[in-house]
Amino acid sequence: MKKLLFLIMIIALLLPCSDLLAQCSLCTKTAQQLGEGPAKGLNNGILMLAFTPLALMAFLGWRWWRSQRAN
Structure with missing residues (x-):
């Protein structure tokens, strides 16, 4: 189920998210x-x-959570 x-x-x-607006006012x-x-x-x-740093933070948070749960 987790997989x-x-x-x-x-x-x-x-998936491409063309409906999302990820622009500041100047870029818009x-x-x-x-x-x-x-x-x-x-x-x-x-x-x-934006995806790369967010994915990296999520991975590090998951690793931290997993190590804290083990202790």
Whole structure:
């Protein structure tokens, strides 16, 4: 069951999320001037750059939780 939940979470994180808005106000203004195609690319790039540190923090938190639970 844990493996299935983990697999579902990974798939959900890797699916493109074009409906999410991950832009600051300055990036939004720039993206509006570029058009719809480049704006989606900019938004996806921001989301990809945000994924790595968030995944690293989640992994470290999980490792810490697991080591604390063992003690």
